[in-house]
Amino acid sequence: MAGCGGTTKGSEDAAGDGGGNATEQKADPNAKIKEGLEITFLPKEIDNPYEVLVDEGGIDAVSELKGTGKEVGPSDASASSQVSYINTLIQQKADAIVIAANDPNAVAPALKDAMSKGIAVVTYDSDAAPDARQIFVNQADSEEIGRSQVKLMSDQIGGAGKIAILSATPNATNQNTWIEFMKDELTKPEYSKVELVKIAYGDDDDQKSFQEAQGLLQSIPDLKGIISPTTVGISAAARYISSSPYKGKVKLTGLGTPNQMRQFVKDGTVTEFALWNPVELGYLAGYAAAALASGQISGAEGETLKAGKLGEREIGKNGEIILGPPTNFNADNIDDFDF
Amino acid sequence: MLARLLRWETVLLVLCVGVFVAGGASDGFAESGNISFLLLDYSEVALLAFALLPIVLTGEIDLSVASTLGFCSALTGTLWDAGMSFETIVPLVILAGIVLGSVNAVLIVRFGLPSLAVTIGTLGLYRGLAYVLLGDRAVTGFPENYRPFATDSIGGTFLPYATLLVLVVGIGIAVLVHVTTTGRSLYAIGLGAQTARFSGIRVDRVKFALYLLSGALAAVASLIYTLRYNSARADNANGMELVAVAAVLLGGVSIFGGRGTVLGVATALLAMAGLRNVLFLDDVSNEIQNVITGLLLILSVLVPVVFKPRRTKDAPLEPSDVDPERRAGADTGGRLRRDHEGV
Numbered sequence: 001m002a003g004c005g006g007t008t009k010g011s012e013d014a015a016g017d018g019g020g021n022a023t024e025q026k027a028d029p030n031a032k033i034k035e036g037l038e039i040t041f042l043p044k045e046i047d048n049p050y051e052v053l054v055d056e057g058g059i060d061a062v063s064e065l066k067g068t069g070k071e072v073g074p075s076d077a078s079a080s081s082q083v084s085y086i087n088t089l090i091q092q093k094a095d096a097i098v099i100a101a102n103d104p105n106a107v108a109p110a111l112k113d114a115m116s117k118g119i120a121v122v123t124y125d126s127d128a129a130p131d132a133r134q135i136f137v138n139q140a141d142s143e144e145i146g147r148s149q150v151k152l153m154s155d156q157i158g159g160a161g162k163i164a165i166l167s168a169t170p171n172a173t174n175q176n177t178w179i180e181f182m183k184d185e186l187t188k189p190e191y192s193k194v195e196l197v198k199i200a201y202g203d204d205d206d207q208k209s210f211q212e213a214q215g216l217l218q219s220i221p222d223l224k225g226i227i228s229p230t231t232v233g234i235s236a237a238a239r240y241i242s243s244s245p246y247k248g249k250v251k252l253t254g255l256g257t258p259n260q261m262r263q264f265v266k267d268g269t270v271t272e273f274a275l276w277n278p279v280e281l282g283y284l285a286g287y288a289a290a291a292l293a294s295g296q297i298s299g300a301e302g303e304t305l306k307a308g309k310l311g312e313r314e315i316g317k318n319g320e321i322i323l324g325p326p327t328n329f330n331a332d333n334i335d336d337f338d339f
Numbered sequence: 340m341l342a343r344l345l346r347w348e349t350v351l352l353v354l355c356v357g358v359f360v361a362g363g364a365s366d367g368f369a370e371s372g373n374i375s376f377l378l379l380d381y382s383e384v385a386l387l388a389f390a391l392l393p394i395v396l397t398g399e400i401d402l403s404v405a406s407t408l409g410f411c412s413a414l415t416g417t418l419w420d421a422g423m424s425f426e427t428i429v430p431l432v433i434l435a436g437i438v439l440g441s442v443n444a445v446l447i448v449r450f451g452l453p454s455l456a457v458t459i460g461t462l463g464l465y466r467g468l469a470y471v472l473l474g475d476r477a478v479t480g481f482p483e484n485y486r487p488f489a490t491d492s493i494g495g496t497f498l499p500y501a502t503l504l505v506l507v508v509g510i511g512i513a514v515l516v517h518v519t520t521t522g523r524s525l526y527a528i529g530l531g532a533q534t535a536r537f538s539g540i541r542v543d544r545v546k547f548a549l550y551l552l553s554g555a556l557a558a559v560a561s562l563i564y565t566l567r568y569n570s571a572r573a574d575n576a577n578g579m580e581l582v583a584v585a586a587v588l589l590g591g592v593s594i595f596g597g598r599g600t601v602l603g604v605a606t607a608l609l610a611m612a613g614l615r616n617v618l619f620l621d622d623v624s625n626e627i628q629n630v631i632t633g634l635l636l637i638l639s640v641l642v643p644v645v646f647k648p649r650r651t652k653d654a655p656l657e658p659s660d661v662d663p664e665r666r667a668g669a670d671t672g673g674r675l676r677r678d679h680e681g682v
Contacts, residue, residue: 006424007482046625075625078577079477080568087376088619091367105479106568109490171475 027298037067042099046073057279061286079103086110096120096289101128108132120292124285134299146181160193161224168204209236228254238264258337274326347591355610371497381612382501383560387583390556398596399454405579406465411561413469416478416571440554469573478571489566513601529596
């Protein structure tokens with residue numbers, strides 16, 4: 001029945017190629033950042049506290065560059081709700097759109113339309129289809145996140161012992177990528193005495209994560225540490241450990257926010273954990289958008305972005321810029337951060 | 340008849356014109372590209388509202404329309420991913436919509452269950468089945484030779500193809516509701532199913548057919564949605580049933596059945612689409628937009644009630660004019676004739 005003369009997936013009519021990057025103009029690295037740029041941040045949803053922080057950083061960056069930054073966005077993170085906002089920004093003739101895409105494909109036609117009208121398009125946090133934006137500002141390199149988590153854990157348990165991972169859902173893309181890199185890192189000789197015995201899934205649900213942490217510790221008596229590369233998982237696990245006899249004996253690390261983890265660092269449950277700085281992510285995206293809109297960069301590989309107090313970043317393959325290695329938080333520096 | 344027209348439809352028309360005149364003051368509103376987008380953005384809602392209108396006229400409801408859309412979108416994605424040709428998928432998906440509509444119809448008509456309860460159930464059920472099909476995945480890469488029908492305008496004008504389809508469907512529904520005998524029977528059923536049944540109207544058959552139509556229109560809307568966003572997902576059009584119901588009620592259709600016009604619903608749709616667009620352009624946040632839509636809805640129910648006493652002064656009191664409108668055994672003929680001819 002399939003493909004008898006009709007249009008099928010992969011047939012020529014269905015190629016779905018948007019014709020590549022719509023704004024392929026030459027960049028002038030010495031061009032000045034234009035004043036009065038209107039740059040709008042379009043998060044996945046407007047009430048998400050993480051995204052609010054990111055966008056604050058972005059709006060700060062735009063203000064530094066004497067432009068006008070604002071944040072608009074839907075109150076639900078559904079796939080199509082961002083499209084109306086993109087259309088509005090096209091009509092308002094914004095200079096740049098900085099978007100965390102809810103669905104890489106659903107927003108693509110609207111973003112291409114924006115680019116064809118000379119609007120600079122930057123994605124951050126969550127990418128759109130690569131031909132529908134000029135630059136993607138990635139929080140951190142997946143490989144670096146995965147490998148650095150293993151190092152954090154190994155340092156805390158003295159390089160030997162059984163460890164477990166408490167992840168989000170079994171099919172979470174981010175977490176699974178990181179876990180693959182963790183496994184790869186563990187094959188290195190310096191980690192030969194570290195043994196990954198189990199991966200548990202707390203589904204990014206506070207209560208389930210709490211119970212999974214409890215289960216891990218009770219079923220594996222000689223467990224030395226847990227890595228939880230999700231903000232929900234690490235705080236739930238910390239809550240369990242802090243009130244259990246395992247406190248101080250079992251190490252916990254992963255990705256968490258300083259505000260969630262502050263009390264557990266202070267009471268000795270957690271020694272050190274990591275996360276990229278969301279304010280800096282927005283800041284970098286703001287600079288990238290302004291530089292694009294001013295013709296300083298075009299999004300091509302090898303160009304250099306001057307990003308204010310963050311210094312310089314090189315644009316990598318597929319127009320990707322990486323914020324940098326995640327920040328490690330411990331008792332010494334945690335009070336310097338408020339997010 | 341005139342008095343009735345002077346009521347809600349007029350208020351709506353003024354509102355609609357007001358929105359578009361006020362819109363002219365917002366930068367970028369009156370551009371052809373923006374008008375196209377505004378129309379296109381409401382094409383799926385309009386199809387769902389036109390599917391709902393005849394059902395609400397009979398005093399029933401179908402809250403599963405957006406979930407049917409979601410399921411059909413997920414099905415489109417699944418079949419496309421499996422390599423089936425798009426030409427084969429279209430009829431299959433419409434058939435699937437009709438099947439989902441028939442499940443509603445069987446439960447409501449054959450088993451006599453309340454449509455509100457049944458379709459709240461299938462609202463969850465169909466959305467759930469959509470997730471069973473696609474999970475969290477999104478299917479994309481739909482054929483570029485068909486996508487323009489859901490995204491482009493006709494030969495350089497402001498009128499999108501999808502809106503033309505909406506117009507054709509709207510006219511079809513208007514003919515069905517306001518011209519045919521079946522249409523007349525919808526009002527009769529809405530004013531009193533028992534009376535209608537005793538008058539020889541095949542109430543069950545009519546209702547059954549309306550739910551099949553609703554499923555089919557939701558499937559058509561799903562094809563537009565999927566092609567427009569080039570993305571088939573299980574959460575497509577999540578919550579859209581409420582926007583469609585709002586358009587129907589704002590259009591002056593009585594939720595108890597027996598009163599309402601296609602023109603009213605069409606005007607309400609245009610006013611809502613225009614208002615949403617203007618509010619977006621003026622950077623009014625989503626929350627405030629919801630407040631405004633909510634107030635408008637309350638107004639739409641309130642105004643006919645407020646205007647009612649004046650009407651009873653003009654005309655001799657008929658039993659059917661007494662509030663609440665439907666009394667068991669009341670002579671609904673007068674109202675029926677008036678409403679039916681009211682367009």
